[in-house]
Structure formats: structure tokens, C-alpha cells
Amino acid sequence: xxxxxxxxxxxxxxxxxxxxxxxxxxxxxxxxxxxxxxxxxxxxxxxxxxxxxxxxxxxxxxxxxxxxxxxxxxxxxxxxxxxxxxxxxxxxxxxxxxxxxxxxxxxxxxxxxxxxxxxxxxxxxxxxxxxxxxxxxxxxxxxxxxxxxxxxxxxxxxxxxxxxxxxxxxxxxxxxxxxxxxxxxxxxxxxxxxxxxxxxxxxxxxxxxxxxxxxxxxxxxxxxxxxxxxxxxxxxxxxxxxxxxxxxxxxxxxxxxxxxxxxxxxxxxxxxxxxxxxxxxxxxxxxxxxxxxxxxxxxxxxxxxxxxxxx
Amino acid sequence: xxxxxxxxxxxxxxxxxxxxxxxxxxxxxxxxxxxxxxxxxxxxxxxxxxxxxxxxxxxxxxxxxxxxxxxxxxxxxxxxxxxxxxxxxxxxxxxxxxxxxxxxxxxxxxxxxxxxxxxxxxxxxxxxxxxxxxxxxxxxxxxxxxxxxxxxxxxxxxxxxxxxxxxxxxxxxxxxxx
Numbered sequence: 001x002x003x004x005x006x007x008x009x010x011x012x013x014x015x016x017x018x019x020x021x022x023x024x025x026x027x028x029x030x031x032x033x034x035x036x037x038x039x040x041x042x043x044x045x046x047x048x049x050x051x052x053x054x055x056x057x058x059x060x061x062x063x064x065x066x067x068x069x070x071x072x073x074x075x076x077x078x079x080x081x082x083x084x085x086x087x088x089x090x091x092x093x094x095x096x097x098x099x100x101x102x103x104x105x106x107x108x109x110x111x112x113x114x115x116x117x118x119x120x121x122x123x124x125x126x127x128x129x130x131x132x133x134x135x136x137x138x139x140x141x142x143x144x145x146x147x148x149x150x151x152x153x154x155x156x157x158x159x160x161x162x163x164x165x166x167x168x169x170x171x172x173x174x175x176x177x178x179x180x181x182x183x184x185x186x187x188x189x190x191x192x193x194x195x196x197x198x199x200x201x202x203x204x205x206x207x208x209x210x211x212x213x214x215x216x217x218x219x220x221x222x223x224x225x226x227x228x229x230x231x232x233x234x235x236x237x238x239x240x241x242x243x244x245x246x247x248x249x250x251x252x253x254x255x256x257x258x259x260x261x262x263x264x265x266x267x268x269x270x271x272x273x274x275x276x277x278x279x280x281x282x283x284x285x286x287x288x289x290x291x292x293x294x295x296x297x298x299x300x301x302x303x304x305x306x307x308x309x310x311x
Numbered sequence: 312x313x314x315x316x317x318x319x320x321x322x323x324x325x326x327x328x329x330x331x332x333x334x335x336x337x338x339x340x341x342x343x344x345x346x347x348x349x350x351x352x353x354x355x356x357x358x359x360x361x362x363x364x365x366x367x368x369x370x371x372x373x374x375x376x377x378x379x380x381x382x383x384x385x386x387x388x389x390x391x392x393x394x395x396x397x398x399x400x401x402x403x404x405x406x407x408x409x410x411x412x413x414x415x416x417x418x419x420x421x422x423x424x425x426x427x428x429x430x431x432x433x434x435x436x437x438x439x440x441x442x443x444x445x446x447x448x449x450x451x452x453x454x455x456x457x458x459x460x461x462x463x464x465x466x467x468x469x470x471x472x473x474x475x476x477x478x479x480x481x482x483x484x485x486x487x488x489x
Contacts, residue, residue, distance in 0.1 A: 002391050021394070028395035032380065036403070037431040040380035070380075304385055304392040 003301050007119045007126040010135035011176035019181055023145050025297035026290070033069065033293055043072035046103045046303050051094070052129070053079040053109040058264050058288060059129050059139070063106050066295035072303075075102070090114065091121055098122055104303065107131075125302045133167050133228060139263050140173030142294040144181060146287045147218055150259055155182035160212040162188045162244065163222030163271055166195050167229060170263045171222060175201050188212035189244065192233040193224075209244050213251070218259040221246060221271050237270050247273035251281065259283055315444070315471070316461060316484040324460040325354070328441060329361035331458050332410060339371045341436070342408045347425055348377040348396035351413035353475045354443050358412060372407070374400035381424035398428075405433030410458075414473040416442040419454035444471050444484060 003018050011019070032040055048067050052060055060076075067074045077097070094105070104125045107115045112132035119126040130136040148154050159178050165171045165187045178185050185203040187194060194205060206212050213219060224240060234240050251258070260272070260282045268274050277284060316324060336342040339362065346355025352375055359373050379395040382388075411425055422440060429435065441458040446465045461484065465471060468489035475482050 025395060028377070028379070028397070031398055035431055036433060039431070041427065042380040042382075042385055045386070300380070301392065 002305060006302070006305060007115070007128075008137050008298055008302060009116050009119060009126065009128050011137045011140050011173045011180070012135065014137075014177075014180070016180045016182075019141065019144065019177060022141055022294065022297050022301060023148060025301060026141075026145050026294045029069075029296040029300070030290065030293035032296075033289075039069050039071060041071045042300060043067070043070040043303055046070075047073045047075070047101065048104045048106060048299070049075040049077060049097050049102045050129075051077050051097070051105055051107040051109075053090075053107070053114070054130070055080075056108055056129070058291070059108065059136075062288070062291040063127075063129060063138075063295050066292050066299060069292065070296055070299060072104075072299070075100075090118070094118060094122060098124060104299065125305070127298060127302065130169055132169065133172070134169055135173045135176075136169040136263075137173050137177075138291070138295055138298060139170050140177035141298070142287055142291040143170075143174055143220060143261060143263070144177050145290050145294050146261065146283055147178075147183075147259070149286070149290065150283055151217060154178065157183040157218060158186070158216045159183050159218045159220060160186045160188055160216035161220045161222065162209060162212055162246070164193045164224045164229075165189050165198065165222070166193045166233075167225040168222050170220075174220060175203055179203070186212055186215060190234050190240070209246065210250070213246070213254055213258060216258055218261060219246070220261040220263070222263065223265060223267055223271060237267075241270045245269070245271055245273065246276055248275040248279065251276060251279075257281055261287060263287070312488070313486040314483055315463060315486050318476075318480070318482050321443075321460075321482050321484060324443070325357050326361065328443075328458055328460055329358050329365065332358070332362065332441070333365055335439075336408065336410070339366060339369060341406075342410065343372040343374065343402075343404060343435075344410050344412065345374045345376050345400070345429070347411065347413040347421065348375055348379075348398070350415075350473065353473070354414050355412040357479075358441075372402055374398075374402070376400065376411075376425055376428055378421060378424040378428050381428045383420060383424065400432050403433045404429060404435045406436045407433075409435045409438045410441055411438055412441045414442065415444045415446065415471050416440070416454075416456055417446045417449055417471075419450045419452035422454050423452050443473055446471055 004015055005013050102124055106127045106129050108129040109131050112134040114131050115126050115128040128137055161171050175185055179202050187203050188206050262284045346352040362371055377396040377398040379393050439457040442456045443460040445456050445459045445462045447462055470487040473484050
């Protein structure tokens with residue numbers, strides 16, 4: 001069964017079957033990545049542009065690697081070193097790039113909805129690599145893949161998302177993805193960093209990090225997104241760390257071992273202590289490795305989408 | 312629908328193919344059996360079973376190869392995107408003698424993809440092709456089998472299907488008219 005969507009704009013638009021198909025395909029690609037020659041010729045005639053209007057290390061490298069492992073031709077575009085600085089609009093930039101016959105666009109933008117806007121104006125498939133505080137779908141997919149790989153299944157799994165929920169697109173995409181796959185989600189953070197009425201998403205809320213950790217099987221810890229906070233929402237990072245930081249002593253005092261995840265970049269000593277980030281409970285580096293396989297799956301499934309099955 | 316091989320004939324054919332392999336590969340010390348996913352594996356499983364019986368105490372290298380990501384009709388095919396199957400080749404293929412196993416040889420495109428995929432696991436000494444059914448005169452690429460269970464003359468509209476019944480009962484090869 002093919003994907004129900006032409007673009008990957010958000011997990012919100014996917015069905016549980018879509019997510020299962022992506023995760024299943026990613027297993028095959030993870031296998032490719034273990035081979036002596038870690039490359040398949042699948043997307044030989046496909047050109048992909050990576051359009052990054054916002055800084056990124058992990059996601060951009062991960063997408064680029066995924067594209068190269070699939071033998072696609074790639075173009076990298078970073079807004080900081082382009083005509084955007086000279087005042088070109090988004091649609092003009094993209095039309096110019098598309099005039100060079102591009103099949104897919106991977107886009108990160110600081111404005112919520114930028115990839116959705118783009119997808120309405122161009123024929124090429126659009127993949128959202130993070131838009132403002134809205135969604136970061138491939139991160140949620142790789143998080144789900146990693147949880148499934150580590151614990152066997154997503155159904156009934158208890159996942160706590162801890163940190164800056166308000167400004168986190170990773171939190172948003174994860175809430176959609178995990179719940180569609182049958183996992184339970186609790187969000188945890190200071191009241192000022194949790195949006196009002198978040199219960200409408202189907203998740204539970206706690207303001208006590210210990211309570212969240214006692215409850216969960218997996219803790220997905222997020223970074224404080226200072227760059228998106230234009231007013232003070234807590235007094236100091238030191239205070240945040242004191243109340244919401246997770247260290248070895250806290251983990252050891254729990255009744256059962258839990259899995260620790262983090263989408264990166266980590267602020268060591270703020271949300272996670274170093275001894276936790278590097279401990280055997282942490283699957284942070286597995287997440288990075290799985291990211292390439294999951295992105296290969298997304299690119300493959302969208303590139304293979306047949307014209308007549310669209311709409 | 313026309314039967315091409317009955318259960319019993321199919322069983323004899325598989326036996327013969329296994330014997331031909333033993334004749335050419337001896338103790339299998341440098342040979343590797345590779346089944347093509349998904350349908351060639353049903354055949355390779357049975358051949359592997361017979362080889363193991365014939366060579367007790369020998370560990371015969373046996374792998375499975377999926378060619379989904381190597382297809383040449385990825386974008387042009389009207390069918391839905393196939394879901395990839397498992398590739399299980401937990402050893403290097405460098406300098407090995409490889410026997411590639413598939414059920415029906417038609418255009419040769421699957422085997423072309425299989426050869427491409429194989430090379431990603433190392434440079435083999437040589438590669439042979441074993442098929443249960445060879446549909447002659449329908450090749451689109453210069454690929455010919457080394458071991459053939461049955462040769463048939465068909466037209467493109469017909470379909471040759473190898474049916475593997477549950478519990479290894481009622482296996483047969485049938486020709487389906489368009």
C-alpha cells in the first residue's frame with residue numbers, strides 16, 4: 001500500500017498505516033547501512049534540494065547522507081549564504097531552483113507553515129525538516145523507530161516528553177506520531193513552557209519531573225529553545241536544571257530502568273547531566289544512526305509515489 | 312489455467328536441480344546459495360534442505376537477497392511501490408562461487424537487479440543462475456540460466472506461477488492465460 005500523502009509536511013496528515021509503512025521500510029534501509037557498500041542505486045535519476053533557512057547540523061547531514069546513500073543528486077542551500085540576504089522572496093528562490101528541474105525539496109524554515117505554503121505552489125514533493133514551532137516529522141519518525149527498535153513495540157508504551165514543550169516542533173510531531181501508533185504520552189516541564197489546553201492533544205500533563213520519570217518507559221528530553229523565547233519564561237538555566245534536569249542520581253532512584261532519548265543538540269548539564277547522556281540507558285546516538293535510515297525510507301516512498309495515485 | 316508441473320513432478324525437478332548443484336560444486340566449501348526475495352526463497356529453502364541432507368555435517372553458506380532498491384522500473388512501473396523484504400547475507404561474497412536462485416525467469420530484469428545488488432556484498436569469483444521455470448524467447452536482457460527446472464514457450468500476456476501450498480503439500484507450477 002502506498003503512502004496516503006504526496007508531501008511529508010507533518011505527522012498530523014499521516015495515517016497509522018503510513019507510519020507503519022515508513023518504519024517497516026526503514027528497517028530495510030538500516031540493513032543497507034550495515035553492508036560493506038552502504039549505498040543503493042534507487043534514486044539515481046532524482047534531484048533533491050536541501051533548502052535550509054534555519055541552522056541545522058544533524059538534520060541537514062542526516063538528510064544529505066540519506067540522499068547520497070540512495071544515489072540521488074543533491075543541492076544544498078543555506079539561506080545565510082544566498083540571495084535571500086539580497087531580499088529575494090521564498091517563492092522566487094524556490095521557483096528559480098525548480099526551473100533547474102528538481103524532484104524533491106527538503107525544507108527547514110523558522111516560520112510555521114512555510115513548507116505547507118511551498119507545497120501549494122510547486123509540483124515537487126516537499127519534505128518538512130522542521131518549520132518554526134509546528135512540526136519536525138522525520139525526527140518523530142526516527143524517535144518512534146528507535147523506541148520500537150529498543151523496546152519491541154510502540155503500542156501501549158509510556159513515553160514522557162520533558163522540557164520546552166511550548167517551542168518544540170519535536171514535541172508536537174512526537175505527540176501525534178506516538179499516539180497514532182498506540183503509545184501513551186505525558187508532557188512535563190515548567191508551567192510557562194507548556195501550552196495551555198495541551199490536554200486537547202490527548203496527552204497528560206505533569207509539572208514534576210520525578211512523577212513523569214516514575215510513570216514512563218521512555219523519556220524524550222528536549223532542549224530549552226532560548227532562541228525562540230522572546231520573553232523570560234523561567235528565571236535562570238541553573239534553576240531550570242535544578243528542577244527539571246535529569247542526572248544519574250535521579251535515574252538510579254527510580255523503581256525501574258528507563259530509556260533516555262534526546263533529539264539533540266544537548267545542553268549538557270542543563271536538561272541532561274553528562275553521566276546520563278553517556279549512560280547505557282541513553283539511545284541518543286542510535287537515534288542519530290536511525291535518522292539516516294528513516295529519512296531514506298521517507299525519500300524512497302515519496303519519490304516512488306505514482307502520479308495516478310495522487311490526490 | 313494449465314498445469315505445467317504437478318506436485319510430484321516439481322519434487323523430482325527440485326531433487327534433480329539439487330543433484331546438479333552437488334555435481335558442480337562438490338562439498339560447497341567455496342560456494343554460496345542465494346535465494347531471490349520474495350518468491351525465489353521458497354525454492355532456495357527446499358534446495359538448501361536437500362543439499363544439507365546430501366552433505367551432513369557441512370555448513371552450507373545460504374543467504375537471501377532482496378532487490379527492491381535495485382529495480383529499474385522504480386518510477387515507471389504502474390504498480391504500487393513494492394515493500395522491501397529482508398536481505399540476509401551475513402558473510403562476504405568476495406571470491407565465492409555464487410548460485411543465484413529464483414522461481415521464474417522471464418525478462419531477466421530481476422536477475423540484472425540481483426547481480427547489481429550482489430556486487431555490493433563483495434566481488435564474487437563467479438555467479439551462476441538457477442531457475443525453476445525458464446520462459447524462453449521473452450528475455451529483454453542477455454541473461455541465461457545455468458540450471459533449469461523446466462523450459463516453457465509462452466507469450467508475454469500469459470503468466471507462469473509457482474504455487475507453494477501450505478505444509479509443502481500441493482506445490483505446482485501453472486500457466487495462467489491472459
